[in-house]
Amino acid sequence: xxxxxxxxxxxxxxxxxAYLDEVMAEIDAAVRRRRQSGDxxxxxxxxxxxxxxxxxxxxGRGGSLEEPLRLVDAAVFVDPVVPVxxxxxxxxxxxxxxxxxxxxxxxxxxQQVGQFASAVSRSLHMIDQQxxxxxxxxxxxxxxxxxxxxxxxQGEGSWWVDAALRALAGTPGRVLHAAAGDGWLxxxxxxxxxxxxxxxxxxxxVEAAQGTLDLREEQLAEHLRAMEPGALSALVLTGVVExxxxxxxxxxxxxxxxxxxxxGRLVLHSASPAWWQADDAPPEADLSAGRPLxxxxxxxxxxxxxxxxxxxxxxxxxxxxxxxxxxxxxxxDR
Amino acid sequence: xxxxxxTPRYGPQVTGGAETGARLLAEHLVRRGGFEVxxxxxxxxxxxxxxxxxxxxxxxxxDVVVHRFETVGGRPPAFKGLDERLGLAPWHAESEDxxxxxxxxxxxxxxxxxxxTESGADVAVFYPYQYHPIVTGIGRVPMPRVLHPxxxxxxxxxxxxxxxxxxxxxxxxYHTEAERRLVQGAxxxxxxxxxxxxxxxxxxAAGGRVGGEILGIGDRPYVICLGWVAEQKGSAMLAxxxxxxxxxxxxxxxxxLVGPVSMEFAPQPDVVVTGAVDEPAKWDLxxxxxxxxxxxxxxxxxxxxxxAWEQAVPVVVNARCEPTRDHCERSGGGLWFGSYLQFExxxxxxxxxxxxxxxxxxxxxxxxxxxFSWPGLIERYAGFLAEVVERGPGPRxxxxxxxxxxxxxxxxxx
Numbered sequence: 127x128x129x130x131x132x133x134x135x136x137x138x139x140x141x142x143x144a145y146l147d148e149v150m151a152e153i154d155a156a157v158r159r160r161r162q163s164g165d166x167x168x169x170x171x172x173x174x175x176x177x178x179x180x181x182x183x184x185x186g187r188g189g190s191l192e193e194p195l196r197l198v199d200a201a202v203f204v205d206p207v208v209p210v211x212x213x214x215x216x217x218x219x220x221x222x223x224x225x226x227x228x229x230x231x232x233x234x235x236x237q238q239v240g241q242f243a244s245a246v247s248r249s250l251h252m253i254d255q256q257x258x259x260x261x262x263x264x265x266x267x268x269x270x271x272x273x274x275x276x277x278x279x280q281g282e283g284s285w286w287v288d289a290a291l292r293a294l295a296g297t298p299g300r301v302l303h304a305a306a307g308d309g310w311l312x313x314x315x316x317x318x319x320x321x322x323x324x325x326x327x328x329x330x331x332v333e334a335a336q337g338t339l340d341l342r343e344e345q346l347a348e349h350l351r352a353m354e355p356g357a358l359s360a361l362v363l364t365g366v367v368e369x370x371x372x373x374x375x376x377x378x379x380x381x382x383x384x385x386x387x388x389x390g391r392l393v394l395h396s397a398s399p400a401w402w403q404a405d406d407a408p409p410e411a412d413l414s415a416g417r418p419l420x421x422x423x424x425x426x427x428x429x430x431x432x433x434x435x436x437x438x439x440x441x442x443x444x445x446x447x448x449x450x451x452x453x454x455x456x457x458x459d460r
Numbered sequence: 461x462x463x464x465x466x467t468p469r470y471g472p473q474v475t476g477g478a479e480t481g482a483r484l485l486a487e488h489l490v491r492r493g494g495f496e497v498x499x500x501x502x503x504x505x506x507x508x509x510x511x512x513x514x515x516x517x518x519x520x521x522x523d524v525v526v527h528r529f530e531t532v533g534g535r536p537p538a539f540k541g542l543d544e545r546l547g548l549a550p551w552h553a554e555s556e557d558x559x560x561x562x563x564x565x566x567x568x569x570x571x572x573x574x575x576x577t578e579s580g581a582d583v584a585v586f587y588p589y590q591y592h593p594i595v596t597g598i599g600r601v602p603m604p605r606v607l608h609p610x611x612x613x614x615x616x617x618x619x620x621x622x623x624x625x626x627x628x629x630x631x632x633x634y635h636t637e638a639e640r641r642l643v644q645g646a647x648x649x650x651x652x653x654x655x656x657x658x659x660x661x662x663x664x665a666a667g668g669r670v671g672g673e674i675l676g677i678g679d680r681p682y683v684i685c686l687g688w689v690a691e692q693k694g695s696a697m698l699a700x701x702x703x704x705x706x707x708x709x710x711x712x713x714x715x716x717l718v719g720p721v722s723m724e725f726a727p728q729p730d731v732v733v734t735g736a737v738d739e740p741a742k743w744d745l746x747x748x749x750x751x752x753x754x755x756x757x758x759x760x761x762x763x764x765x766x767x768a769w770e771q772a773v774p775v776v777v778n779a780r781c782e783p784t785r786d787h788c789e790r791s792g793g794g795l796w797f798g799s800y801l802q803f804e805x806x807x808x809x810x811x812x813x814x815x816x817x818x819x820x821x822x823x824x825x826x827x828x829x830x831x832f833s834w835p836g837l838i839e840r841y842a843g844f845l846a847e848v849v850e851r852g853p854g855p856r857x858x859x860x861x862x863x864x865x866x867x868x869x870x871x872x873x874x
Contacts, residue, residue: 146792149809149816153795156805166708166801174704174800177697182757182780183613300651321851323653340653352650354627385651 172200191254198250202243206236269415271345272369274305274328276408277397277445280364282310285440286447290362290393293449294320299359299387304346305366307331309339321359325349347378355384360391368397369414383431389455392433394424394448401444421446461849462496463489464581464603468567468591470501470526471514475688475720475736477761478588478610481635481659483524485585488660488838490523495842498525500576500593502569509534510567527575531567539564547615558621562595565616573597582849585633588760589625590616599628604853606845608633609643612758613782617646631848633657633841635761638782653851655844660834661766664747667740671748674741675716675732682714682732683776683807684749686742686764687756689721689733694755694778696723699731701755701803706730708804713811715753718745747771750817751810757781766832769793769824774817776806793824 160166179197206229210221279285290311294301297320303311306324308331315322316339323340326332332343342349346366361382370378386392397418402411411417419427425435425448433450440446467482474480482499489495499521503512510531518527542561546553553561572593576584577600584601586594588610598605607629611617626632626647632654634640644650672678683702689695695717702715706729713730720736737745746752752768757780759765765775765784769791777784779798788794795810797803810817831837 143789143792145819146789146795150795153802153805153809156809157799157801160801160805170704171800174701177700178799181692181694181697183782302651344650349644349650352644352648354648354651357648357651 169203172203176200191250191257195247195250195254198243198247202240202247204236204240204243206233208232269371269374271327271347272366272371272374272414272416273410274326275365275368275397275410275414277365277368277395277401279440279445280307280395282314286395286438286445287311287314289438289447289449290395291315291318293391293393294318294322294360294362297321297359297391300357301360301362302349302358303362303364304349305331305364306341309341311362311364312339312341347381350381350385353385356387356390358385358390359387360393361386362393362395364395367394368402368418369410369416371416374416375419379427379431383433386452388452390452392428392448392450394450395445396421396424396448397445398439398443400442404444421448424448461494461583461845462498462579462581463845464576464579464584464601465497465499465501465587466572466576466584466593466597467499467501467587468593469504469507470499470528471505471521473505476507477687477759477763478608480763481608481610481761482585482587484659485838485841486524487522488834489842489845492838492842495845496525498527498579498581500527500529500572500579502531502567502572502593503528504531504567506534507567529569529572529575531569533566533568535564535566543615546619550615550618551620553619553621555621558619561616561619562592562621565590566592568592573600577601583845585845586625586629589622595622595625598625602853604630604848604851606631606633606848608635609639610635610760611639611643611646612760613642614758617642623647630851630854631655631844633844635659636783636786638786639760642782653848655840657837657841657844658832659761659763659766660837661763661770661828661832662834664743664767664770665739666743666747667738669741669744671716671745674737674745675714675734677714677732680712680714681750681811682716682748683751683753684716684718684745684768685753685755686746686767687719687754689717689719689723689725691723692756692758694757695725698753698755699725699728701800702731703728704800705804705807709808711811713750713807716745716749718742742767743771746773749773751776751807754778754781754784756784759784762787765794765824766828769821769828772818772821772825774810774820775824776803776810787827791824791827793820793822793827795820 175196208225210218210225212218212221291314294315295318299321301315301320301322303322303324305326306312307326309324312322312324325342325344325346327345329343332341399418399420401407402418421437421439425437428435428450432453434453435448435450437446437448465482465486467479469476469479470483486497486499490497503514503516504510505513511534512530514528516528516530518525542564546557546561573596576597581603583604583606585606586598587608589607598607605628626649629652632649632652634654634656635658637656640656672680675682685698687693715731717733718737721733725733746768752764752773752775754762754765754775754777757778759781760783762784765787768775775794777788777794777796779785779796785796788796795806797806
């Protein structure tokens with residue numbers, strides 16, 4: 127049985143993107159020069175910014191405070207000298223007269239409104255700056271998301287694959303595999319009648335299988351956050367938990383287990399600490415902030431989350447497979 | 461396979477991107493073979509007045525069977541105020557307000573949803589997400605449902621009641637990756653079967669005329685903006701920017717606004733407003749343009765950008781429009797602007813740099829032909845529909861389950 131094909135436009139080649147970045151950098155440099163030259167009055171530039179932002183999207187690209195602040199700044203200046211153009215004959219003359227008569231009054235009000243707006247704008251800029259500093263400090267102290275690890279016994283024909291397929295056979299509902307790579311396990315599951323799909327954060331991996339399988343280039347945690355609790359019937363993890371720190375693992379486990387339905391299953395293939403420390407382990411073993419758990423630790427963790435676990439070690443105990451199901455799972459439909 | 465398309469407006473006279481997408485997919489499915497397509501739509505062409513201008517009943521259009529139903533009233537003046545109020549914090553909108561918003565947004569068309577329900581189609585395709593027949597129909601029809609959201613980053617996307625629209629879909633078809641990210645940031649639908657499809661570009665039907673002659677500007681160079689000329693499409697902003705550009709940079713460049721006009725437009729030097737043009741004229745105008753400008757921040761795909769690239773014409777897009785900017789970044793076929801000064805600098809650079817224009821156009825055309833040619837695209841869509849039918853209809857959310865449940869707020873991104 128085939129599945130809906132999944133396709134994404136591939137990224138521009140790195141050379142192509144670099145070319146575009148270079149052109150846009152030159153354009154941005156030209157913009158800076160023009161702004162510094164001052165030949166476009168600031169007031170006009172702000173009015174044009176306001177026009178641009180009037181129909182800007184809600185969240186938009188970046189979603190930072192920068193754009194809304196530009197809008198605030200553009201609106202800070204309140205002009206007491208109202209325009210007097212008119213389509214009616216004599217209209218402009220009348221308006222000009224009214225403006226002259228009331229300018230002292232309107233000017234007094236706009237001065238106070240302008241002072242208030244300036245104070246608000248200044249406060250918002252300070253908040254933005256402090257948030258930015260906080261974000262920078264967090265960035266420096268937060269471990270990067272773990273990279274996908276290529277464990278040697280991954281792939282079709284590996285010792286644990288049959289056991290995983292048996293554990294998932296006949297699963298009703300959606301089964302997610304991460305990191306799916308080129309979709310080798312998704313394909314096996316689909317051929318076995320399972321409604322499987324995959325995600326992988328590595329763009330070059332997903333690209334290879336597009337058009338035949340439901341594979342998506344996404345971060346696993348983001349993907350899980352974007353679905354309802356209980357949406358999945360099973361979650362298969364390969365090469366994604368090894369490099370997690372304790373904190374990352376805790377957050378991830380809460381998120382992942384929460385996305386499993388009442389009869390949901392977790393199938394986890396992981397490298398063991400022994401493989402992680404071997405001479406032929408990949409560079410990620412040294413570079414990752416975390417390290418893989420022992421099999422028994424996963425059994426303990428999942429038991430604490432209310433899951434019944436069965437586990438098998440691979441040859442030479444370099445990797446292992448964990449299959450977990452909720453202890454209070456309702457009986458399967460007949 | 462029998463496919464029922466549900467869309468608020470349908471026909472070649474309708475200019476909306478989503479409705480055009482629905483029509484193109486329906487026609488190409490029929491042309492491919494193996495599909496019988498029925499469309500359930502209204503007699504309206506205008507999406508504000510919803511006036512019944514097309515004949516009620518069943519007709520045939522390019523081998524697609526079209527059932528049209530009358531609408532009852534257009535958007536009342538109260539809609540604008542409600543829309544603006546809900547737009548301030550849509551994710552916190554009260555359910556009664558959102559129900560009223562859906563009614564006022566329209567088009568309310570009695571009998572339309574019932575007809576889809578009784579059509580006996582194998583699958584129902586809803587396109588786009590926010591109009592009355594889609595909101596009220598997608599949870600009621602018995603067959604599997606595919607939703608084409610055609611969403612952009614607008615307040616309506618975050619209205620809580622519309623959560624049910626997304627949750628009721630058995631599968632989702634997106635125009636772009638950017639649209640998928642946007643929808644998944646607002647609604648929890650990542651687990652649903654889905655496809656990023658886009659739309660195909662028709663083979664150019666050039667009329668053999670010179671673009672400048674059609675515009676009445678002789679051999680002057682021009683940039684073109686193709687599509688609906690409206691305030692919310694950025695047309696007013698573009699006209700203002702271009703007017704100032706011409707004040708600051710003297711030269712022969714002109715701007716052609718090509719498409720139906722739905723805003724007041726004061727005559728402006730160097731700006732030609734053509735109104736709607738036929739296909740050959742459109743392709744002639746595109747071919748001879750220096751660049752296409754897409755000023756709209758609210759596009760979920762932009763067929764105009766693809767059509768420009770088909771002619772190897774570079775594009776300039778709104779930096780805040782994720783789908784069109786994504787197209788440019790992925791293809792290397794266009795530049796973008798996020799302020800007037802950037803607009804000015806981009807135009808100056810494009811005008812002065814012929815090799816850059818040629819390179820951008822070439823890259824854009826490669827991208828468009830690789831991903832958005834009809835034969836490959838419609839095969840993928842046909843396969844997707846077959847799988848949705850094979851899966852069958854999934855469970856519907858309970859009545860009103862979205863009411864009061866806050867939709868996700870736009871996720872802050874670093």
